[in-house]
Structure formats: structure tokens, C-alpha cells
Amino acid sequence: MSGEWPLWEIFIRGQHGLNHRHVGSLHAPDAEMAVKHARDVYTRRNEGVSIWVVRSAAITASSPSEKGPLFEPSNSKVYRHPTFFDIPEDVGKM
């Protein structure tokens, strides 16, 4: 077994009510240490109210080559945007 600390992905909630956002990664021997390190690395200027850490190995990502098949189909579905419909201004905000 390699003695190298595993990689962790760090998510910080910047403010009450917001989603946690990915800010970067770091190495740590376990989850508890990862939180401590994340505190030191990513919140030195009071950037957060909460930290999540996730083992990088536990993240499954879509591959860049799948971009077309994954996201292009929504390009043709312009009607999902409210501006697709011409609603007269007289009827108020809708």
C-alpha cells in the first residue's frame, strides 16, 4: 500500500443559505484531517460557513468527449426558456 495521502475534493458554503461550491482539492490522511486542512487552505479569509470533503476517488465525472451527446439535445428545446413565448406587456409580469 502506498503511504501517500489520498486526494479530497473540497466544497465550501460561502454564506448561509447558499449551495456548497467546489473550491479545489487537497491531500489528507482521512476525512477529519481533510476538513482541518480545508479550513487552513480555503477559508483563511473567512470565506465559508461550512465545509464538505469528498474523496476524489468517489467522484464520477462525465468525460469531455461526451459533451455533445449530453448537452446538445437541449439546444433545440428553446421553448424551455420563458422568453420563447410572446406575452404582451399589458398583462403584467408572468
Place this chain on the structure above:
Amino acid sequence: MYAQMVKSEATNEDPEKLAAFQARIDAGEKIEPKEWMPEGYRKTLIRQIGQHAHSEIVGQLPEGNWITRAPTLERKAILLAKVQDEAGHGLYLYCAAETLGVSRDELTEALLSGKMKYSSIFNYPTLNWADIGAVGWLVDGAAIMNQVPLQRTSFGPYSRAMIRICKEESFHQRQGYDIMMKMAQGTPEQKAMAQDALNRFWYPSLMMFGPSDKDSVHSAQSMAWKIKINTNDELRQKFVDQTVPQAEYLGLTIPDPDLRWNEEKGGYDFSEPDWSEFFEVIKGNGPCNAERMEARQKAWDDGAWFREGLMAHAAKRAARKIAAE
């Protein structure tokens, strides 16, 4: 609303903790899943968010009814996208409820056993294409009235789900109004269909906000906790004030002979819906309650082999991966 008549749960916990919790809410802080919260707050939220989620899911049925019969391919694609959004809304909300310690299956089973409710509005039938216009315009319109203030609710996951949902709702209401405009500007028969749809959906839409709760203790507790932001009457009034000019633009008549502008209050006076009808619908005696529950039960039963099959497949693949390592 999508959550109607949600009873708040009594809470008897350490008064000091309760006061500190209330102070956080009053200061506009969000409560997050792993933080301390009163049992009553947690239970009331599960009930409200769960009911809201069930409404999104059951709400797909009356509209899904017209997907195969939409008048054009474009209208069909649009309606399909709208109904697909509602499925997404259900999922956002179920996930928010699950952060409170209830499982997805528990929520589904509570719906199917009748222990949990969904909005009364979805127990009315969609008889023709004009109804699809009326649903988008009025039902999504009423839902938006309720959901916009809920973006500020005190529970973080609920608030964030609402923000996502509100971004998507505008499309829903506009596609409905767009259908109504087409119908109202069409042949006399089409216009009559639009009027008929408005006639049938007007009072059930007003019922969506629930009976007056200005004297309700449940409502007072939920408002203190910022689980509820406005009274039912406030939201209903706002909805009427917003909708009447939209009906006028269409050249349609709100089916209420007592509807009139009240200069003093700066809003319309209008007739209350028939609340005895509302309570019958809530009890299960609306025109489509049995049909809706049958459809949900069938989807749950027919989907069982599929859910189990995919789990078995995932377990097999995981085992193979371990064996290969």
C-alpha cells in the same frame, strides 16, 4: 397551495434552545440539515415539503393526459418539456425532504396509503386542450404566487429547491397563457372552450391557497419558523389581482358576478370558493381522486421489477469490479 392545511407539530424542548433557534431564524439565517432543530420544525417540514413533492408528481397526470393529443408537434414538445420539469420539481423536493431523515420510499408509501396528501387541484379533470392552457395559466400561476416567497424559507435545502423551481415556473405559466391567447383569438367555438376552461378552473385555483388561516395556530407557528411566509388570504388576493387583468386581455370573463375593484383596499373583491367542495376533494371525494391514486399505485407496482433489476445489476457490476481488483 401545493401544500394545503399543513398542521404544525407541537414542540416541547428546552426553552433556551428553542429561543436560540428562533433567534437564528429571526436573523435570517438558514437552518441546514445537520444542525439542531426542534422536532416540530422537522416534522412540519417533512409534511409540507413531502406534500409539495407529491403535488408536483401527481400534477403530471392531468397534463400528461393531453401529451398524445396536443394539436401540433410543437405544442406536444412544449407540453412534454413542461411535464418533464414537474417531475424534476418533485425530485428536488423529495431530496430536500430526505435531508430531514425520511426516506423516498417512506414518502411514496405515505402518499399511496393516503397518509399524506397532494394539492386538491389535481383531482379535477382536464377535458380538452383549452384546459391545458388554463392549467398552465392559473394552476402554475397560483403555484408561483406561493413558491416565490418560499424562496426565503428558513430551511436551506427547501429554499434552494424553491429557487431552482421558480426559475423554471415562468415557462410553465407563459406556455399556458400562450395557449389561452391562441384559443381566445380563434374561432367562436375555440373562444367558448377557453371560457369554459376558465369557468371550471377558476374556483379550484382559488382553493389551492387553502381556507383562510388568519386565525390558525398552525399557521402562526409555521410563520414564526418561516416555513410559511404569507397567509392564505394574502396570496389568494394577490393571485386574483394579478389574474383579472390577464383574463380581461383575453376577452374572457371571470365566473364571479361579485368580482369588482375595491379602490379602498387597492384590490378586487371576489367570491370565496365553495369550501365544502374543497373539504370533500381533500377527503378523497373529488372527481379524479380515485383515478389519480390508481395511476400512482400502478406506476409504483409496475416499476418495482425495474427498480429491483437495476439494483441487482449495480450489485453484480460492483462485485465484478472487486473480483477484478
